[in-house]
Structures are given as structure tokens and as C-alpha cells.
Amino acid sequence: MEITKRQKQVLDFIRQEIRGKGVPPSVREICSHFGLRSPAGVHRILKALERKGYLASARGKKRSWRLAEGVPAGRGIPVLGRIAAGLPIEAQQEQAEELPVDCTLFGSEGCFGLYVRGDSMEGLHIADGDIAIIRPCGDVEQGEVAAVMVEDVLPEATLKVVKKGEGRIELHAANPLYEPLVFRGKEAGRVRILGRLAGIIRRS
Numbered sequence: 001m002e003i004t005k006r007q008k009q010v011l012d013f014i015r016q017e018i019r020g021k022g023v024p025p026s027v028r029e030i031c032s033h034f035g036l037r038s039p040a041g042v043h044r045i046l047k048a049l050e051r052k053g054y055l056a057s058a059r060g061k062k063r064s065w066r067l068a069e070g071v072p073a074g075r076g077i078p079v080l081g082r083i084a085a086g087l088p089i090e091a092q093q094e095q096a097e098e099l100p101v102d103c104t105l106f107g108s109e110g111c112f113g114l115y116v117r118g119d120s121m122e123g124l125h126i127a128d129g130d131i132a133i134i135r136p137c138g139d140v141e142q143g144e145v146a147a148v149m150v151e152d153v154l155p156e157a158t159l160k161v162v163k164k165g166e167g168r169i170e171l172h173a174a175n176p177l178y179e180p181l182v183f184r185g186k187e188a189g190r191v192r193i194l195g196r197l198a199g200i201i202r203r204s
Contacts, residue, residue, distance in 0.1 A: 003052060009034070010045050011054055014065065024065050077103045083114035083132060083147055083157045099131070099201065106198040111135045113201070114147060114157070121145070121159055123174030130202050132159055134195040145197040150183065151190045159197065 003011065013033055017025040027039045027046070036042060046065055049055040056068045077099040103111045116130040124145065126132065132147065140146045140162050148171055149157050160171035160181070169188045171181040183191055 003049065003054065007045055007049055007052075010042070011049055014055070014067065018067065024067075077101050077106075077111060077113050077133060079113035079115065079131060081114060082117050083159045101201070106133050107135060111195075111198055114159075116159060116200075120173035120175045120178045123176075124161075126159070126174070126200055127202070130200045132197055133199045133201060135198040136195040137193065139193055140196045147194040147197070149192045149194060150181075150187075151192055157194065162193070 010030060013030065014024050017023070017029075025033070027042050030042050031037070031039055034042075046055060046057075050057060050065075050068075053068055055065050057064045057066075079097045079099060099113060111133055113131045113133050116126060116132050117128055119128055126145075134147045142162070142164055144162055145159065146162050147157055147159055148162065158171065158181075161174060163170040163172055163180075167188060168182060168184040169191045170183075171191075173180070
């Protein structure tokens, strides 16, 4: 369920405090952080977040608000949009959702997810509808799978096997129906690696 900008700010602050101190902030601490004089407005925001399923409360306690079950405490994996396993498509930068999975399981606190669309990577058991978990990096080893954009040539993102030769970069599918994308000379310099594939999440 969608939340307002102010509700998100409060939710992010609660996550930050839980992550840093191990306990949620009190209503007074939330007021102080946002420069609010009255706790009434904070209570309204907290109640709204409870109705929308982001928070749960424990009555009678000073720090009564906690994240609802299934809501990550800020270390989940943000899913930013789509990536093609086929023809390149635009990589949306807006966060679509956050997976309740600790990102450190994939070796990086900065990893992110992208929805896979297409069948060009099915030879590596990467299917349409999967979520590709990407570990950010500027380069990959020969034969690794990466999320790639090609600046000023293909302004879209694609998931491919990266192969390198003298003066060229090749982006290969894992499906024989798709021809490799080959960039030579100056065009090779425009290939930008967003990150290497760290894993796949498939929802049943």
C-alpha cells in the first residue's frame, strides 16, 4: 500500500534507529528528529503506517512501535525495475519494491534487484519473471553474467554474458536464438557494466 512522503520519512527514521541502536525510537525522539512540537501529528503518522501494514504496536510500552512482520529493517534488497533477457529494455531507476532478504547474503550491502523479462538467458536457468540480484561493480571477468548498459548506442539495460577480445566487447545470450551484441572500437568504450549477477530469486 502506498505511503506519503512524510510517512516514508518517519518509517525510514525508525528503520535507521533500529539498525543503529537495536531499538525503535520513542515518539518524543521522532518529534525531536523532525522538529515537531506536538506528538499528536506523529501518532497520526504511526497509526497510518500501522493501518497500511508497515508498523505494529505493543500497548503499554514507551517504545511501543516496531516494524511489522515481513517489513525489512532497511537491509532488504531494493528492486529498481526491469532488465531484458532478450532485446534490451529501459532500466527503470524508481524503486518498485523491497525484498525482505538481507542483501549481505549476496555479498554486498549495495546489491539491488531487477525484474527479468525475456528468454535469452534460459540456458543459464534465468527465466522471464525472475528477479536478478545485481552486485554493483564497474567491470567483470571473462564469461561472467552482468547487467549492462551501452551509452549513446543502446540507452537500455540488458542481462548478458560478457566476453572480451582485443578492442571489442561481446554481450552473449544463453539462448541460440539470439545473436551476440558486438561493440568495437569507440563503441566498446561506451559499454557500461552496472554490476555482476549475484543470484536469482524466483517466486512460486
